[in-house]
Amino acid sequence: SSSCTFLNVTFLYCDENVCVCVQTTIMAVEFDGGVVMGADSRTTTGAYIANRVTDKLTPIHERIFCCRSGSAADTQAIADAVTYQLGFHSIELDEAPLVQTAASLFRDMCYRYREELMAGIIVAGWDRRRGGQVYTVPVGGMMTRQPVSVGGSGSSYIYGFVDSNYKPAMSKEECLKFTAEALTLAMERDGSSGGVVRLAVISEQGVERQVILGNQLPKFSTV
Amino acid sequence: MALSYVLEPAVSGFNFENSTRNIVLENGSEEGKIKAPKPMKTGTTIAGVVYKVTRISKLDNLATSDEVVADKMCAKIHYIAPNIYCCGAGTAADTEKTTDMLSSNLTIFSMNSGRNPRVVMAVNILQDMLFRYRGMIGAHLILGGVDCTGSHLYTVGPYGSIDKVPYLAMGSGKLPAMGILEDRFKGNMDLEEAKALVSDAIHAGIMSDLGSGNNIDLCVITKEGVDYIRPHRESIYNYKRQAKYKYKPGTTPVLTKTVNQLELELVHETVQMMETAGSS
Numbered sequence: 056s057s058s059c060t061f062l063n064v065t066f067l068y069c070d071e072n073v074c075v076c077v078q079t080t081i082m083a084v085e086f087d088g089g090v091v092m093g094a095d096s097r098t099t100t101g102a103y104i105a106n107r108v109t110d111k112l113t114p115i116h117e118r119i120f121c122c123r124s125g126s127a128a129d130t131q132a133i134a135d136a137v138t139y140q141l142g143f144h145s146i147e148l149d150e151a152p153l154v155q156t157a158a159s160l161f162r163d164m165c166y167r168y169r170e171e172l173m174a175g176i177i178v179a180g181w182d183r184r185r186g187g188q189v190y191t192v193p194v195g196g197m198m199t200r201q202p203v204s205v206g207g208s209g210s211s212y213i214y215g216f217v218d219s220n221y222k223p224a225m226s227k228e229e230c231l232k233f234t235a236e237a238l239t240l241a242m243e244r245d246g247s248s249g250g251v252v253r254l255a256v257i258s259e260q261g262v263e264r265q266v267i268l269g270n271q272l273p274k275f276s277t278v
Numbered sequence: 279m280a281l282s283y284v285l286e287p288a289v290s291g292f293n294f295e296n297s298t299r300n301i302v303l304e305n306g307s308e309e310g311k312i313k314a315p316k317p318m319k320t321g322t323t324i325a326g327v328v329y330k331v332t333r334i335s336k337l338d339n340l341a342t343s344d345e346v347v348a349d350k351m352c353a354k355i356h357y358i359a360p361n362i363y364c365c366g367a368g369t370a371a372d373t374e375k376t377t378d379m380l381s382s383n384l385t386i387f388s389m390n391s392g393r394n395p396r397v398v399m400a401v402n403i404l405q406d407m408l409f410r411y412r413g414m415i416g417a418h419l420i421l422g423g424v425d426c427t428g429s430h431l432y433t434v435g436p437y438g439s440i441d442k443v444p445y446l447a448m449g450s451g452k453l454p455a456m457g458i459l460e461d462r463f464k465g466n467m468d469l470e471e472a473k474a475l476v477s478d479a480i481h482a483g484i485m486s487d488l489g490s491g492n493n494i495d496l497c498v499i500t501k502e503g504v505d506y507i508r509p510h511r512e513s514i515y516n517y518k519r520q521a522k523y524k525y526k527p528g529t530t531p532v533l534t535k536t537v538n539q540l541e542l543e544l545v546h547e548t549v550q551m552m553e554t555a556g557s558s
Contacts, residue, residue, distance in 0.1 A: 098441065100435075103453070105441065106441045106443060109441065127437070127439035128408075128409055128439040129437075131405070131439055132405075171412075
């Protein structure tokens with residue numbers, strides 16, 4: 056049977072049914088007043104690109120989004136379940152939910168079913184208590200808050216770029232530029248990432264989404 | 279949680295009762311061994327396109343079982359609701375049964391709520407079911423339809439992943455079909471253009487893929503209604519059987535006849551009395 060590699064984890068699937076993977080590059084950055092989230096747009100089934108314009112930034116609540124990486128089916132199902140649970144919780148509370156609550160719900164599901172699932176998720180959003188927050192829930196079900204987080208198969212190529220170029224207290228525009236550049240670099244080097252760059256800015260004012268098409272991506276000298 | 283479209287709540291977890299039954303049948307005692315029939319696969323090309331307001335789905339007609347063509351005129355566009363149709367690639371039985379179940383559930387929903395089903399609802403039901411079975415149901419489906427919110431085209435994978443797209447091809451012939459679609463698809467095409475495009479895409483699949491073949495079926499769904507054109511384009515290879523293959527009994531001469539008597543002994547005898555007296 057053939058195998059499919061995601062980050063440093065290898066999992067085997069039956070030859071007949073090729074699993075649809077969201078091998079990808081996803082990223083989220085906190086700034087004062089909100090978060091910037093970004094993702095590429097490629098979904099692969101083996102070597103075939105099943106969808107070249109995927110939207111991996113999934114809304115969970117009004118001001119909480121998640122970036123999905125790993126198995127497309129698993130992450131869609133988890134996101135649906137968490138959206139339901141968070142919506143119910145928010146109605147019960149009669150208040151907007153906290154980003155930490157959403158991240159905990161993801162973590163609970165990813166940890167409880169860690170043997171069956173292949174999902175790496177970055178949860179990001181804005182709430183009134185703590186402002187913009189980014190939580191990462193990688194494969195295995197850990198949860199931790201980080202000011203900047205990258206994930207997916209393409210993230211390995213940009214840890215250096217992110218570590219050297221991230222500065223605390225960047226403005227919204229700087230964060231957008233930083234995210235777009237990081238994703239572009241990852242897409243250039245990672246075969247499982249590509250297509251367009253989808254960005255979302257979440258703040259007290261709401262959500263702004265944008266798409267950077269292939270020919271409008273930032274250019275670097277060696278690529 | 280009660281759902282508005284099913285009479286009984288879904289059993290949680292996986293239901294593999296049939297698998298255990300199959301294992302018992304296959305590993306029975308020496309005389310009782312039964313070989314399970316091989317699943318019939320639809321090596322296939324299916325494609326769908328959103329044009330202007332509506333959608334077209336197209337299929338070729340072949341169903342294969344290994345290398346043998348099992349059904350030359352199989353219908354791969356399945357009815358889900360008056361405004362929703364579904365093309366299925368993958369294991370033929372799975373696509374048939376899944377779409378049948380979906381269609382029944384949506385009819386129950388319509389009766390319970392008095393609404394026409396929406397495409398997104400059909401997609402969600404499929405996704406729930408296929409995810410629950412972890413890819414064991416080999417159904418690669420393209421769902422298309424027009425409802426009160428507009429026209430939509432979705433693809434559902436066997437593991438339960440969905441994608442919403444303006445044009446798509448699935449099946450073993452998807453690579454050549456996708457090439458044609460990528461080259462000539464434009465937003466806001468008109469009907470004839472879209473029909474020609476999808477027809478050519480399926481034709482490319484038929485020519486370049488051994489698992490696809492024969493005629494091309496077309497299904498155009500609009501707000502006004504559905505036009506199910508079967509066949510839209512017939513295969514240029516029209517086979518006419520050269521001779522009749524039915525022979526009269528006695529055509530083959532019998533050369534020798536050997537009879538082996540089986541030594542049977544009565545081991546156990548039970549008598550069960552039937553209740554023949556009239557009941558009160």
